[in-house]
Amino acid sequence: MTGLRVENLSYAYGARQALDGVSFRVEPGTFCALLGPNGAGKSTLFALLTRLFTAPQGRIEIAGHDMARAPRKALRRMGVVFQQPTLDLDLTVQRNLSYFAALHGLRGARAQARIEAALERLEMPGRLGERVRDLNGGHRRRLEIARSLIHHPKVLLLDEPTVGLDAATRRAITAHVHDLSRRKGLTVLWATHLTDEIEDADQLLILHRGKLAQDGTARQLRGGLGLADHFLRLTGEAA
Amino acid sequence: MTAWLAALAAITQREALRFIGQRGRFVAALVRPMLWLVVFAAGFRAALGLSITPPYATYTTYEVYIVPGLCGMILLFNGMQSSLSMVYDREMGSMRLLLTSPLPRWWLLVCRLLASTAISILQVYVFLALAVIFGIRFGWGGYAALLPALVPAGLMLGALGLALSSVIRQLENFAGVMNFVIFPMFFLSTALYPLWKMAESSALLRDICAVNPFSQAVELIRFALYQQQNTAALAWVLLSGLVWLGLAVWGYDPARGLIRKAAK
Numbered sequence: 001m002t003g004l005r006v007e008n009l010s011y012a013y014g015a016r017q018a019l020d021g022v023s024f025r026v027e028p029g030t031f032c033a034l035l036g037p038n039g040a041g042k043s044t045l046f047a048l049l050t051r052l053f054t055a056p057q058g059r060i061e062i063a064g065h066d067m068a069r070a071p072r073k074a075l076r077r078m079g080v081v082f083q084q085p086t087l088d089l090d091l092t093v094q095r096n097l098s099y100f101a102a103l104h105g106l107r108g109a110r111a112q113a114r115i116e117a118a119l120e121r122l123e124m125p126g127r128l129g130e131r132v133r134d135l136n137g138g139h140r141r142r143l144e145i146a147r148s149l150i151h152h153p154k155v156l157l158l159d160e161p162t163v164g165l166d167a168a169t170r171r172a173i174t175a176h177v178h179d180l181s182r183r184k185g186l187t188v189l190w191a192t193h194l195t196d197e198i199e200d201a202d203q204l205l206i207l208h209r210g211k212l213a214q215d216g217t218a219r220q221l222r223g224g225l226g227l228a229d230h231f232l233r234l235t236g237e238a239a
Numbered sequence: 240m241t242a243w244l245a246a247l248a249a250i251t252q253r254e255a256l257r258f259i260g261q262r263g264r265f266v267a268a269l270v271r272p273m274l275w276l277v278v279f280a281a282g283f284r285a286a287l288g289l290s291i292t293p294p295y296a297t298y299t300t301y302e303v304y305i306v307p308g309l310c311g312m313i314l315l316f317n318g319m320q321s322s323l324s325m326v327y328d329r330e331m332g333s334m335r336l337l338l339t340s341p342l343p344r345w346w347l348l349v350c351r352l353l354a355s356t357a358i359s360i361l362q363v364y365v366f367l368a369l370a371v372i373f374g375i376r377f378g379w380g381g382y383a384a385l386l387p388a389l390v391p392a393g394l395m396l397g398a399l400g401l402a403l404s405s406v407i408r409q410l411e412n413f414a415g416v417m418n419f420v421i422f423p424m425f426f427l428s429t430a431l432y433p434l435w436k437m438a439e440s441s442a443l444l445r446d447i448c449a450v451n452p453f454s455q456a457v458e459l460i461r462f463a464l465y466q467q468q469n470t471a472a473l474a475w476v477l478l479s480g481l482v483w484l485g486l487a488v489w490g491y492d493p494a495r496g497l498i499r500k501a502a503k
Contacts, residue, residue, distance in 0.1 A: 050339050054493040076341040084332030088253070090260050095253075102249030103340035103347075105242025 002061065003028040003187025004049075004155050009058030011044055018044040020210040022058070026203060028154070029185040031178050033198040033218070036207035037235050042191045043083075045207070046159045049189070050080050063154035063187075076104070079148035083159040083191075087132045087140060087147075093119075094128040097147055104151040111150075118146040122176070138169035145177065155187040156180070162197065170197070178202075195227040208235045246342050247350045254354040257324070268316065268362050272309035273369060280305045292433060294465040303375055307461035308430025310363045310385075311453060314393045317362065319421055321355035322400030326407050338491075345488045352401055352484070356393035363389055381464040388463035391473065392456035395480030399452075402483045405490025428454040429461075452479035 004026040011019040019041045026032040036042045048055050049062075051071055060067035062074040087096050094115070101111035119125050122142045132140060141161060148156060158177065162170040174197045181188040190197070198204060200219040205212060213234055214221050222230040258265065280302035295304075328334040337347055367382065403416055427444070428451050429437075438445040448454050455475040462469035 050335065051493050052335060052338060072341040072343070075339055078339070080335075080339050082332050082335055084335075086332040086336040088257075088333065091253075091256060095256065099249050099253050100336065102245040103337065103342070105245055105342070107241070107245040107248075 002026070003030065003063060004032075004189060005059075005061040006045075006049075007059040007061075009045070009048060009055055009060065011041075011048060011055045011057075017210050019048070019055075022207070022210075022212045024205055024212060024215050026155075026187050026189060028187050029181055030203050031181040031188045031190065031199070032203040032205060034189055034191040034205045034207060035193065035195065035198070035231060036191075037193065039209075040207040040235075041210040042207060043159070044210075046083075046157065046191060049157055050078070051075060076151065077154045079151070079153035079156045081141075081144050081148050081156070081158040081161045083161070083163060085140060085144070087144060089131070089133040091132060092128065093124075093130050093132060093135075093143060096132055096143070097128075097150065100147050101150050106151060114150045114152075118150050119143075121149070122146040138165055138173070141165060141169070141173060142176075145173070149180075153186075155189070157189045157191075159191045160193070161190070162192070162194070170194075195231055198227060206231065206234060243342060243346060246340065246347065247353065250337075250347075250350040251354040251357060254321075254351075254358060258358050264320070265362070268313060268320075269366055269369065271316065272312055272366050275309055275312070276302060276305065276370060276375070277373060292435065294462045294467045294469075302373070304433070305431065306367075306370060306375060306377075307464060308428070308457050310366065310389070310460050311392065311396075311428075311430055311457040312425060313362050313366060314356075314359045314389070314396045314456065315421060315425060315453060317355060317359035318393070318396035318398075318400035319403075319416060320400075321351070321397055322404040322407075322416075325351070325401065325404035344491055344493070348401060348487055348491060349484075352394060352397045355397050355400075356390065359393045359397070360386070360389045377464045378466070380466045384463045384466045385460065388459045388473075391476050391480060392459055395452060395456060395476045395483065398480050398483035398487060401487035402490060405487055424451060424453040427451050428457055430454075430457050452476060455479075 002025050006025075007023050009019055009022045010017070022041075022045065034042060034045070047053055049060060051067060054068065060074070063077040065074040065077065067074045088099070091099075097115045097118070098111055101107065101115060106114060115128075116125070119127065122145060124139065124142055124146065127135075127139075132143070135143065145158075145161070156177070162173055165173070177188055177190065178199060180186050192198070198218050200217070202218050204214070204216060204218040204221055206214040206221070218227060225233070284301045325334065328337070338344060340347060364382075367377075370376070399420075403420065407416065427447050429448060430453070434445055434448055437448050452475060455472040458469050459472040459476055462472070
């Protein structure tokens with residue numbers, strides 16, 4: 001069973017083709033980085049992967065479940081960290097997490113145990129009573145990652161999750177998610193335009209003008225060049 | 240099924256907490272109808288004579304006549320407010336969180352609708368309690384009979400807001416909703432004047448008022464306050480509520496992609 005599989009996915013906004021025949025696979029336990037300049041189609045791909053809207057052409061499979069035929073099964077196995085913050089700032093950490101748990105059908109002691117375990121993993125135990133507004137940017141992001149894991153997804157999608165964070169926090173969060181994919185066998189798709197978040201052993205997808213320009217490990221693709229230089233050469237734009 | 244109910248409880252709780260957190264919204268929601276009741280109705284009391292038409296069995300003062308319309312106004316404004324928060328949620332991203340829940344999308348929309356209706360109904364009762372201070376009271380039976388009328392009326396107006404939220408791209412467009420939906424719906428209804436009074440000025444105006452679903456919601460509330468059932472109004476409210484809910488579900492259908500522009 002594959003973690004994430006995308007076949008021949010295309011999408012157009014009127015006359016503008018945002019995605020054009022994109023196909024790739026990400027195996028379980030793999031950290032896959034999706035790199036692309038602005039306007040490459042990353043946001044559209046994420047919107048389709050999270051079923052914000054559906055594509056007339058192509059196929060998406062999450063942990064073996066077809067997004068078009070069994071959307072609820074597919075969504076149940078998927079965790080998402082959106083680029084925009086989606087926490088309710090005026091509610092406590094506890095309220096935010098139990099709201100999410102309930103949206104996934106979890107309640108009571110079972111939900112609570114999962115919430116506490118998720119916070120523990122992200123090194124944020126004992127913060128349940130704090131208002132989200134009082135947390136710093138890094139902790140809010142950690143909280144969103146903890147939240148995305150409450151329902152034990154098989155596939156984790158993160159859309160530029162480190163935007164606006166300082167270098168140390170960025171590194172810590174990137175390392176943590178790499179660790180999750182290795183230790184928990186989680187399939188991770190990490191969209192970014194920052195090449196320093198990608199490790200050599202990671203699978204790398206380079207999206208350019210709606211098409212998948214390259215798919216391989218970062219080490220293979222960059223050859224002798226630094227990843228930023230390779231990306232720049234390929235897309236003709238600064239990473 | 241427990242998963243469905245868990246989502247309903249969580250969405251209702253979130254809406255309630257948000258509402259409590261926004262005290263200004265609560266006060267505004269009550270000040271608006273109270274102003275109409277105390278200032279507008281007092282002025283019109285002398286100018287407007289009301290004949291005895293059902294459900295009224297005796298002569299009625301204008302401030303008593305206007306109360307069901309103001310209850311409707313609370314439901315209408317709240318429905319729109321909830322729709323506004325849907326648009327806000329979409330801009331802020333928390334809508335995406337809701338829509339990636341593995342529950343059917345129509346159910347998630349219904350949960351939002353039920354939650355916002357519950358809050359609207361609570362406000363209507365607080366308004367009616369305040370009206371008592373100004374000497375406007377109904378029978379206990381009327382207050383009890385009102386609840387089953389407020390539910391379909393609130394759901395219908397909430398569904399309208401939901402349908403609108405699926406097509407409104409940005410918060411800025413919301414001012415248009417005020418001008419083109421809320422005001423015409425409120426003023427072209429039986430909230431402020433009875434149909435026969437409208438007919439005195441124009442037959443067309445009366446016909447528009449009669450088919451306005453908001454009029455039907457107001458009449459449903461008016462009859463319920465006197466423990467009478469207005470079946471035609473109920474049917475009209477349910478029918479328009481279903482149409483709008485259908486439109487909302489259609490608007491939020493991922494295949495239709497009406498919300499895709501917001502995602503770009």
